[in-house]
Amino acid sequence: MGMPSPLPVRDGVGATRLRVPVEGPWPTVGAFMAERFFHLDPKLLLDRFDRGEIVAIDGTPLARETPLGVHDFVWYYREPPVERQIPFDVEILHQDADLIVVDKPHFLPTTPGGKYLQNSALVRLRNALDIPELTPIHRLDRATAGLLMFSTRPVTRGAYQLLFEKRRVEKVYEAVSLLPEGWDPRTPALGGSALPLVHRNHIEKLRGQVCVQVDPAREPNAETLVELLGFDDRVLHTLLRPHSGRMHQLRVHLAELGAGILNDAFYPELLPEAPDDFARPLQLLARELRFTDPLTGAPREFRTRRLLQEAPARQ
Structure with missing residues (x-):
């Protein structure tokens, strides 16, 4: 269980926890944070200490002169950035006492981070449903649309999280x-292997890099079954069943097979950062979720209502 926050959820956003070093060249916690967040105006940051907005584990406000080494962690609310509004809604597909299943649109992050706070599925749902304890059970990339599950109660959350951990x-x-170069409709194949196929490799997320790395020398830790749904004279439509859940796994696997997903700015080539083009979403959709409910033992099945706009008309 994670360390509980001394601050409540505010406007759908939980407080941020920051580890403070025991020793270092900073005489105070304030000096450490001013250097840690060098991109912020140091006066504005230190003023937050004076207003009692930075607290210890027991909720006690810290002074800017608090010496280093007194506290291992501090908590504070992130100052909301000026966000670009994501003009798509989260649709609730199922809600009961323990579980909420939604259809997440493209471009909306699962949780707050970076440039997005209010424009995240989690914060929107917390505010709309007035459930501050709401927590995602798994994640979808910001660029990916489709099914996303949330836990409403901490007492039953672990049972659902364990389902994902145990696959x-x-x-x-x-x-x-x-449509890949050389595509032959008589013998459908990707990467030299006939469809359906299983693709495996070793994927690793390195700190500070937006793209994952593939290490062909290491034992595979990512596996995906790729099946053919359809095609036309322009595009290929595939069904993907991941056995593992590595970051960007499906995007990497299709790119390695010579069928990089349409509108993917990361794979097979990292493109320069650009504003979101809402008319060109990544053509990846979390379509179905199936599991045995750990609380009731009943089979559960959910399916998205969304469609990929570039999917071929003929299947």
Whole structure:
């Protein structure tokens, strides 16, 4: 269980926890934070100490002169950035006492981070439903649309999280790619292997890098079953069943097979950062979730109502 926050959820956003070093070149916690957040105006940051907005584990406000080494962690609320509004709604597909399942749109992050606070699925749902304890059970990339599950009660949250940790949830995605060069409709194949196929590799997320790395020399830790849904003279439509849940796994696997997902700015080539183009979403969709409910033992199945706009009309 994570360390409980001494501050309540505010406007749908939980407080941020920051580890403070025991020793270092900073005489005070204030000096450490001023250097840690060098991109902020140090006066504005230190003024937050004076207003009692930075607290210890027991909720006691800290002074800017608090010596280093007195506290291991501090908590504070992030100052909301000026956010670009994401003009798409989260649709609730199912809600009961323990579980909420939603259809997340493209471009909306699962949780607050970076440039987005209020424009995240978690914060929108907390505010709309007035459930401050709401927590995602798993994640979807900001660029990916589809099914996303949330826990409403801490007492039952671990049972659902364990399903994902033990790979007891069947996840099904679909994707649209440009038709690969040399595509032969008589013998459908990707990467030299006939469809359906299983693709495996070793994926690693390195700190400070936005793209994951593939290490062909290491034992595979990512596996995806790729099946053919359809195609036309322009695009390929595939069904993806990941056996593992590595970051960007499906995007990496299709790119390695020569069928990078349409509108992917990361794979197979990292493109320069650009504003979101809402008319060109990543053509990846979390389509289905199936599992046995850990509380009731009943089978559960959910399916998205969303469609990929680039999917071929003929299947």
